[in-house]
Amino acid sequence: MGASTAFHLARKGLDVILVERRHLASGATGHSGAIVRQHYETRIGIRLARESLRFFQRFEAETGHPCDFRQTGFLSGARPRDARAFDALLALLHSEGVRVERLSPREAMDEEPQLVSSNLAAVVHDPDAGYADPIATAVGFGDAARDHGATILENSTVKGFATRRGRVTGVRLRSARTIASDRVVLAGGNWTPRLARTVGIRLPIRFVRGEVAILRRPSGFGAPPKIHFDFYGNTYSRPEGDKDTLVGYMDTPVRRTSTEPELRDDSVPTSTVHDLRRRLAARFPAMARAQSRGGWAGLYDVTPDAYPILDAVGPEGLYVAVGFSGHGFKLAPAVGRLLAEFVSAGQRPEALAPLRASRFREHALIQPEAPFPARRGSRLP
Numbered sequence: 001m002g003a004s005t006a007f008h009l010a011r012k013g014l015d016v017i018l019v020e021r022r023h024l025a026s027g028a029t030g031h032s033g034a035i036v037r038q039h040y041e042t043r044i045g046i047r048l049a050r051e052s053l054r055f056f057q058r059f060e061a062e063t064g065h066p067c068d069f070r071q072t073g074f075l076s077g078a079r080p081r082d083a084r085a086f087d088a089l090l091a092l093l094h095s096e097g098v099r100v101e102r103l104s105p106r107e108a109m110d111e112e113p114q115l116v117s118s119n120l121a122a123v124v125h126d127p128d129a130g131y132a133d134p135i136a137t138a139v140g141f142g143d144a145a146r147d148h149g150a151t152i153l154e155n156s157t158v159k160g161f162a163t164r165r166g167r168v169t170g171v172r173l174r175s176a177r178t179i180a181s182d183r184v185v186l187a188g189g190n191w192t193p194r195l196a197r198t199v200g201i202r203l204p205i206r207f208v209r210g211e212v213a214i215l216r217r218p219s220g221f222g223a224p225p226k227i228h229f230d231f232y233g234n235t236y237s238r239p240e241g242d243k244d245t246l247v248g249y250m251d252t253p254v255r256r257t258s259t260e261p262e263l264r265d266d267s268v269p270t271s272t273v274h275d276l277r278r279r280l281a282a283r284f285p286a287m288a289r290a291q292s293r294g295g296w297a298g299l300y301d302v303t304p305d306a307y308p309i310l311d312a313v314g315p316e317g318l319y320v321a322v323g324f325s326g327h328g329f330k331l332a333p334a335v336g337r338l339l340a341e342f343v344s345a346g347q348r349p350e351a352l353a354p355l356r357a358s359r360f361r362e363h364a365l366i367q368p369e370a371p372f373p374a375r376r377g378s379r380l381p
């Protein structure tokens with residue numbers, strides 16, 4: 001988010017400094033599944049995702065740097081009890097101009113020969129979805145920001161903010177240096193709530209552990225599979241390069257909440273890798289023979305409605321971008337553009353109004369317009 005925003009601001013001709021405590025993509029972004037789908041249950045989610053997908057498709061032309069976006073297509077099945085909710089979701093996607101098609105289970109197997117679809121009522125196919133390399137994306141945005149004149153300070157930790165008469169006047173670094181600026185975007189991922197507290201802002205964020213495993217597909221599997229969401233097995237999967245598959249849990253148990261913004265150990269236990277393989281094999285039986293290649297864990301910054309907070313908060317001139325709730329990677333191009341518009345014009349773009357910070361106390365949480373499955377809001381990768 002920081003690198004995308006820096007790029008969009010620098011491209012507008014603003015003088016930008018991006019401060020990063022370690023190196024770009026060392027936070028959640030570097031741990032991301034980096035799936036880029038348009039399958040959202042709200043208009044705001046669909047619009048941010050659709051704009052961002054178009055940007056990923058032409059990332060190199062826009063930035064001059066690669067992000068390794070691979071268009072794989074996306075398939076997700078509906079259980080018979082979710083069939084009506086599924087049709088409502090498809091209608092919402094179509095009304096927003098998203099090119100998704102409804103497949104019968106038989107047609108889905110033609111698209112994906114290794115897929116077991118017999119217990120599905122219908123399957124959605126989004127041929128435009130794909131995934132990118134999350135590290136290349138963040139570094140690409142950073143390099144492009146630099147090409148437009150921005151400065152990137154890595155290995156530099158922000159300690160707090162300088163303020164005067166209710167206005168932000170700069171960013172204080174741990175090194176005792178203060179960078180003077182009358183506009184500051186706080187996009188520190190899981191560390192944002194702590195930094196926001198230094199200027200008296202409380203953000204309703206909790207941290208939830210997400211885990212993924214990497215499995216080597218057995219020989220004879222055939223062409224790499226598409227991105228797949230399985231609501232029976234609660235898994236999402238996508239190809240990882242030409243030989244491997246990345247698989248993770250879609251809905252993450254809330255008991256996996258952490259009070260710390262950083263994991264002490266980002267490895268995943270072997271039992272988790274085996275559990276993910278077993279779940280994936282229920283949908284792709286050949287994967288029962290997949291070799292384990294380990295995995296990793298990361299933390300999601302989750303808000304009460306699973307949508308981010310993109311707003312001006314606290315002292316004048318301070319903006320936050322936080323709470324991406326496990327699905328922010330794909331939204332970064334649109335979020336960066338909208339934040340850059342907000343910061344440079346000083347007026348909130350209309351599109352960001354639903355993501356204002358005050359919505360939680362106003363009881364105006366984002367509600368799924370076509371909830372799918374019917375009982376649950378969106379907190380998917």
Ligand SMILES: Cc1cc2nc3c(=O)[nH]c(=O)nc-3n(C[C@H](O)[C@H](O)[C@H](O)COP(=O)(O)OP(=O)(O)OC[C@H]3O[C@@H](n4cnc5c(N)ncnc54)[C@H](O)[C@@H]3O)c2cc1C
Nearest residue numbers: 001021027028029032033034035158189298324328329330
């Ligand atoms: C396992 C996992 C799988 C995911 N899969 C997907 C997916 O498939 N698709 C999708 O769209 N999203 C996915 N996500 C979510 C997505 O990765 C995040 O929403 C997104 O990367 C958040 O980006 P960010 O810039 O807000 O945060 P971060 O990437 O965490 O960036 C914040 C940066 O701020 C820096 N920072 C923190 N404190 C300071 C400080 N004091 N001073 C200076 N710098 C500081 C950090 O080092 C970090 O680099 C996944 C997340 C995880 C963990």
